[in-house]
Amino acid sequence: MKDPSELPHPSRADLKLTQVLFALSDPARLAIVRHLAAGPQEMANCCAIDPNMPKSTKSHLMKVLREAGVIRNEAKGRNRLLSLRQDDIDARFPGLLQSVLAAE
């Protein structure tokens, strides 16, 4: 019984460095990644970043991060649980996330 509301996520082996770098190269997306570094958050809470942002735009940001393999986006009741795929990124690109998160 597969949940049809599950979104596609690339497998660890399919992560592409340039795609990950691109996903991180936008200030809004990088801010989300920084937020998630502290632990998984529900989308509704996490994006206190800019409450004025239309939800379709928010959803798009998450899509870019998800398709790059940077975050996981899972259904959780009526909400979405967002989490950083730290293990996967660390496994494929050791030190990358750490240095990005440490920067300034």
Added chain:
Amino acid sequence: MKDPSELPHPSRADLKLTQVLFALSDPARLAIVRHLAAGPQEMANCCAIDPNMPKSTKSHLMKVLREAGVIRNEAKGRNRLLSLRQDDIDARFPGLLQSVLAAE
């Protein structure tokens, strides 16, 4: 006596993480960075990568990398000497370049 053929380079303090990540997020640009990691190279030699690429396109790639502060592009006689700004990037974003270059 300032050389008018000197191109503008951002200072170390002006490097922006997202801009650096963006510059590295393109396969062709990343390939150039990898080449330069071995040491400075003249543009004519370095870009054996794709000899068919028009020079205006090559020049544009270099511009994006230069303006992000990733590479230095200096006049050297009739040619251009390209070099990775490893010291500056390391100083501002420790470990970043290393992890990017180490990836696969």
Added chain:
DNA sequence: TTCATGGTTCGAATATAGTTGAACCATCGA
């Protein structure tokens, strides 16, 4: 079951980035 909620998807518009020929510029060799 019905409604409100939180989020995705679609489609169209806008903005940004990449590609390229042509014009130009400085340098070195003849």
Added chain:
DNA sequence: TCGATGGTTCAACTATATTCGAACCATGAA
């Protein structure tokens, strides 16, 4: 000093990304 060489800049075009309203879809609460 003239021409060839290596490269930048400009302008126009194409392609890709972003933005956002509207339609839609599950879920949980009433």
